[in-house]
Amino acid sequence: MKTIFSPLHAGHSGQMELVAGEIVPGFEMPSRAEYVRARVESEKLGPILPPVEHDLAAAKRVHAADYIDFLPTVWPEWEKSGRGGSALGYTWPTRGLRADVRPKTIDALLGYYSFDAGAPFVKGTWDAIKSSYDVALTAAELVKGGERSAFALCRPPGHHAGAAFMGGYCFINNAAVAAQWFRDQGAKKVSILDVDYHHGNGTQEIFYSRADVQVLNLHGDPMSEYPFFLGHADERGAGEGEGFNINYPMPPGTSWERWSASHEDACAKLQDYGPDAVVVSLGVDTFEKDPISQFKLKTEDYPKIGRRIARLGLPTLFVMEGGYAVEEIGINAVGVLTGFEEG
Ligand SMILES: NCCCNCCCCCC(O)(O)C(F)(F)F
Numbered sequence: 207m208k209t210i211f212s213p214l215h216a217g218h219s220g221q222m223e224l225v226a227g228e229i230v231p232g233f234e235m236p237s238r239a240e241y242v243r244a245r246v247e248s249e250k251l252g253p254i255l256p257p258v259e260h261d262l263a264a265a266k267r268v269h270a271a272d273y274i275d276f277l278p279t280v281w282p283e284w285e286k287s288g289r290g291g292s293a294l295g296y297t298w299p300t301r302g303l304r305a306d307v308r309p310k311t312i313d314a315l316l317g318y319y320s321f322d323a324g325a326p327f328v329k330g331t332w333d334a335i336k337s338s339y340d341v342a343l344t345a346a347e348l349v350k351g352g353e354r355s356a357f358a359l360c361r362p363p364g365h366h367a368g369a370a371f372m373g374g375y376c377f378i379n380n381a382a383v384a385a386q387w388f389r390d391q392g393a394k395k396v397s398i399l400d401v402d403y404h405h406g407n408g409t410q411e412i413f414y415s416r417a418d419v420q421v422l423n424l425h426g427d428p429m430s431e432y433p434f435f436l437g438h439a440d441e442r443g444a445g446e447g448e449g450f451n452i453n454y455p456m457p458p459g460t461s462w463e464r465w466s467a468s469h470e471d472a473c474a475k476l477q478d479y480g481p482d483a484v485v486v487s488l489g490v491d492t493f494e495k496d497p498i499s500q501f502k503l504k505t506e507d508y509p510k511i512g513r514r515i516a517r518l519g520l521p522t523l524f525v526m527e528g529g530y531a532v533e534e535i536g537i538n539a540v541g542v543l544t545g546f547e548e549g
């Protein structure tokens with residue numbers, strides 16, 4: 207399996223995040239991607255290739271153009287306002303407030319275009335975002351070109367980013383961009399299987415009213431887990447999209463037995479749907495030692511996930527999402543990929 211990776215991710219570093227009332231160093235740190243890259247090498251998964259650069263047209267197929275055009279302006283505007291540190295929003299247009307009027311100042315725009323305080327910008331963030339997007343598209347091109355699978359080693363991740371908002375370490379929804387690109391390249395139907403511990407609220411929002419992209423999400427129950435405000439089992443899609451969004455919320459403490467039962471059901475529904483390609487939002491924060499997550503999957507479980515996905519017999523693009531047990535993130539993520547290769 208080929209991996210696409212860009213060192214430009216490392217420019218997104220030193221960012222702070224607001225967690226439990228404190229400003230702390232971001233969990234989503236550069237070493238995450240470096241551990242995965244090192245593991246790809248040590249496991250001899252296959253060549254590691256740089257991304258091809260793309261314009262932002264494919265991003266604007268799933269994101270609002272004004273949102274995408276805002277992203278490269280963030281750091282220059284923040285610096286112009288005389289500040290350093292992390293560019294973070296702190297006021298959001300929630301219920302009872304207006305989001306139909308686009309404000310002008312950078313502080314307001316950061317809130318207007320985000321849903322939480324978890325998507326901080328630093329000087330190198332835009333270059334990292336753009337490289338992650340290029341990584342996803344380049345890997346998708348390999349699959350379109352006939353490769354059975356490819357690994358988009360994306361950083362920053364993307365599945366919390368909606369059509370017009372960032373959050374949860376995510377800015378451009380790499381998996382959504384890739385799924386739409388497959389559609390634009392002629393695929394009739396695409397499935398997105400999100401196995402990250404957190405619900406991919408952005409991916410759900412983007413495709414919620416559509417029947418041509420099926421979205422299946424396995425995640426911590428939003429009643430008690432981030433992102434809290436989307437991801438319930440009764441969210442099945444809207445209009446034409448009814449039935450093509452499937453959520454599997456699971457309680458804290460979920461281990462392989464319960465998780466794999468959801469995964470089996472999701473794979474069966476994916477098979478029934480019969481897509482031309484599968485995009486896997488590969489987060490490994492389902493791991494028992496993950497510092498911010500509450501599932502109990504073990505290292506030996508990850509190859510089983512890959513083997514099950516391989517049994518679908520479909521062209522498959524793996525897009526890196528979350529995982530914070532930094533030492534083991536490479537072992538577990540590449541475990542899925544080697545399991546897929548053996549499958
Ligand atoms: N108590 C910890 C607060 C957690 N707040 C943010 C969690 C973001 C999770 C991001 C992710 O893992 O879903 C992604 F795949 F996008 F990276």
Ligand SMILES: [Zn+2]
Binds near residue numbers: 491
């Ligand atoms: Zn996650």
